[in-house]
Amino acid sequence: MLEIHSLVSGYGALTVLHDVSLSIGDREAVAIVGANGAGKTTLVRTICGLLRARSGRVLKNGVDISQTPTHDMADHRIAVVLENRRLFGELTVRENLLLAERRGRGARKVFDWADIYALFPMIEERLETPVNLLSGGQQQMVAIARALLLQPNLLIMDEPSTGLAPKVVKDILNVIKELRGRGMALLLVEQNVGIASAITDRAYVLALGRIEHEIQPGAWDTFLKDERLVKAYLGS
Amino acid sequence: MTLSLILQALQAGITNGFIYALVGMGLAVIFRGSRVINVMHGEFSVVGAMTTVLVLTAAKYPYWFAIIAGLLTGPAIGALIELTLVRPMIRQQATEDQFVLLTIGLERAIAASVLFFIGRDGHLLPAFGGDHVFIVFDVVIREHSLWLIAIAIIVVIALREFFRRTTLGLALTAASIDADGAATTGINVARMRTLTFVLGGLLGAIAGILITPLIAVDYTTGLPITLKGIAAAVLGGFTNPLGAVVGGLTLGIIESLVIVGVSSGYKDVLTFSILIAIMIFMPHGILGRGGRGGG
Numbered sequence: 022m023l024e025i026h027s028l029v030s031g032y033g034a035l036t037v038l039h040d041v042s043l044s045i046g047d048r049e050a051v052a053i054v055g056a057n058g059a060g061k062t063t064l065v066r067t068i069c070g071l072l073r074a075r076s077g078r079v080l081k082n083g084v085d086i087s088q089t090p091t092h093d094m095a096d097h098r099i100a101v102v103l104e105n106r107r108l109f110g111e112l113t114v115r116e117n118l119l120l121a122e123r124r125g126r127g128a129r130k131v132f133d134w135a136d137i138y139a140l141f142p143m144i145e146e147r148l149e150t151p152v153n154l155l156s157g158g159q160q161q162m163v164a165i166a167r168a169l170l171l172q173p174n175l176l177i178m179d180e181p182s183t184g185l186a187p188k189v190v191k192d193i194l195n196v197i198k199e200l201r202g203r204g205m206a207l208l209l210v211e212q213n214v215g216i217a218s219a220i221t222d223r224a225y226v227l228a229l230g231r232i233e234h235e236i237q238p239g240a241w242d243t244f245l246k247d248e249r250l251v252k253a254y255l256g257s
Numbered sequence: 258m259t260l261s262l263i264l265q266a267l268q269a270g271i272t273n274g275f276i277y278a279l280v281g282m283g284l285a286v287i288f289r290g291s292r293v294i295n296v297m298h299g300e301f302s303v304v305g306a307m308t309t310v311l312v313l314t315a316a317k318y319p320y321w322f323a324i325i326a327g328l329l330t331g332p333a334i335g336a337l338i339e340l341t342l343v344r345p346m347i348r349q350q351a352t353e354d355q356f357v358l359l360t361i362g363l364e365r366a367i368a369a370s371v372l373f374f375i376g377r378d379g380h381l382l383p384a385f386g387g388d389h390v391f392i393v394f395d396v397v398i399r400e401h402s403l404w405l406i407a408i409a410i411i412v413v414i415a416l417r418e419f420f421r422r423t424t425l426g427l428a429l430t431a432a433s434i435d436a437d438g439a440a441t442t443g444i445n446v447a448r449m450r451t452l453t454f455v456l457g458g459l460l461g462a463i464a465g466i467l468i469t470p471l472i473a474v475d476y477t478t479g480l481p482i483t484l485k486g487i488a489a490a491v492l493g494g495f496t497n498p499l500g501a502v503v504g505g506l507t508l509g510i511i512e513s514l515v516i517v518g519v520s521s522g523y524k525d526v527l528t529f530s531i532l533i534a535i536m537i538f539m540p541h542g543i544l545g546r547g548g549r550g551g552g
C-alpha cells in the first residue's frame with residue numbers, strides 16, 4: 022500500500038527527518054508515535070507533498086508519488102486529516118464536504134453522502150452550520166468525513182484526538198474501527214499511545230526524526246508495560 | 258443649496274460609487290486570494306478602456322466587439338502577472354511588502370507604456386444609450402449612468418452567486434481560507450490564485466470601460482482609480498468583496514456631497530478625512546467582522 026524509503030525532510034537549514042523508512046500493508050493500520058517535536062507532523066506533511074522531501078522516495082501501490090502535488094493525492098487514493106483539522110471555518114458543513122465530494126467524483130466510489138451520515142449522524146443535522154460554530158469533536162468528524170469523500174483507500178491522520186473530551190475520542194475511535202472493518206488502510210500519528218494501541222496493529226516510534234523502535238503486531242502490551250521504553254521514546 | 262442640487266450630487270455619487278465598488282471588489286478578490294495589495298489595479302481599468310478605444314477608433318470594429326476586446330485585457334494581464342511574477346515570488350517566499358513593491362513597479366511600468374504607445378491625450382468612449390438624458394425632479398440623469406449602475410449591480414450579484422453557489426467559487430474561497438486544508442481537499446491552490454488575478458483583472462477592466470464615457474482616461478488615470486478602489490475595499494473590510502460595494506457607494510456619496518456642500522477643491526481632503534475617521538472607529542470596515550467572505 023505505502024512504502025517510504027530513506028526519507029529526509031525539514032525546513033530551510035533545519036533537517037527534521039533523517040532517513041525514515043516504513044511501510045504499510047493493504048488494510049493495515051499503523052501508528053507513528055513519538056514525543057513533542059519528534060517530527061511526526063513533518064512526516065505527514067512530507068508524505069502528502071505539502072513539504073518536499075530532500076531525498077528518499079514515497080511509493081503508493083508501487084507508484085512513486087514523491088513529486089505528486091498535494092491536490093493530486095486523491096488520484097492515488099490517499100487522503101489526509103491534517104493536524105488541527107484545517108477546515109474552511111466560514112463555510113458550512115455541506116460546503117466543506119461538497120468540495121471533497123466533487124473532487125472524489127470519478128474515482129471508484131466507496132463513500133457517498135449516505136455513508137457519511139451513517140458514520141456521523143451529527144453531520145446530517147448540521148449541514149447548513151458554518152464549521153467554526155461546531156465543537157472541536159464535531160469539527161474533527163467533519164474533517165474525517167471530508168477526507169473520506171475523496172474516496173481514499175489509505176487514510177492518514179495527524180493527532181485526531183488532541184484536545185477532545187474522552188467521550189468524543191471514543192466516538193471517533195469507533196468510526197475508525199468501522200473504517201478498518203471496511204478495509205481502509207490507516208496511518209495514524211498519535212502522541213497518546215493508549216489511543217494508538219487501541220486501533221492499530223503495529224507502530225513505529227519516531228524520536229528526533231528517526232525511527233528508533235518498531236512495535237510489532239501483538240507487541241503493544243509489552244511496549245506499554247515497559248516503562249523504561251515508554252519514557253525513553255515518549256518522555257511520559 | 259437646493260434639494261435638486263443635492264439629488265443631482267447624489268446621483269453622481271452613486272454612479273461613481275459603483276465604479277469604486279467594482280474596483281474595490283477586484284482589489285478585495287485579489288487580496289483575499291493571494292494577500293497581495295494590487296497597486297496596479299487601476300491599470301486594468303486604463304488598459305481595458307484604452308484597448309476598447311483603439312479597437313473602436315483605429316481598427317473601426319463595432320462597439321460591442323471593442324468592448325469584448327477591452328474586457329479580455331484584464332484577465333489576460335492578471336493571469337500573466339500571476340503566472341510570471343507572483344507565482345515565482347511566492348515560491349521564493351516573498352514577503353507582503355515585496356509584493357507591494359512589485360505592484361507599484363507594475364503600476365508605473367504600465368502607465369509609462371500607455372504614455373509611450375498612446376500619448377498624453379485623454380480618450381472617451383461613446384456613452385451607452387448615446388447622449389440621451391432623463392430629467393427627474395429637475396435632476397439630469399444620463400442614460401449611460403443608468404446602464405452603468407445596472408451593469409454594476411448585475412456584476413455584483415453574479416460575483417456573489419459565483420462565490421456562493423458554484424464549486425469553483427467555493428474552491429476559491431476555500432483556498433483563501435486555508436491553503437493547506439484546500440490542497441488536502443484536492444484543490445489546486447496555485448491555480449485558484451491565478452484565477453483570483455483573472456477575476457480581479459476582469460472587474461478592473463469592466464470598471465474602466467464603464468467610466469470612460471463619463472471621464473476621459475489617460476495614462477495618469479490608473480493610480481487615482483486604485484486609490485479610490487483601495488478606500489472602497491478598506492471601508493468594506495478588505496477581505497469581503499461585497500463589503501467593497503458598501504464601501505464604494507459610501508465613498509462616492511460622501512465625495513459628491515462634499516463637492517456640493519463645500520467645494521470641489523476640498524473633495525479629496527474631506528473625503529479621505531472622513532474615511533480615516535471611519536477606519537479608526539470601525540477597524541474591520543463598515544460591515545464589521547463575521548460576515549462570510551464573498552457571500
Ligand SMILES: Nc1ncnc2c1ncn2[C@@H]1O[C@H](COP(=O)(O)OP(=O)(O)OP(=O)(O)O)[C@@H](O)[C@H]1O
Nearest residue numbers: 032035037055056057058059060061062063064212
Ligand atoms: N514550519 C516550521 N519551520 C521550522 N521548523 C519547524 C516547522 N514546523 C516544525 N518545525 C520543527 O520541526 C521539528 C519537528 O516538528 P513536528 O511538528 O514535525 O513535530 P511533531 O512530532 O508533530 O510534534 P507535536 O507532537 O508537537 O505535534 C520541531 O523541532 C519543530 O520545531
Ligand SMILES: [Mg+2]
Nearest residue numbers: 061062063104
Ligand atoms: Mg505534530
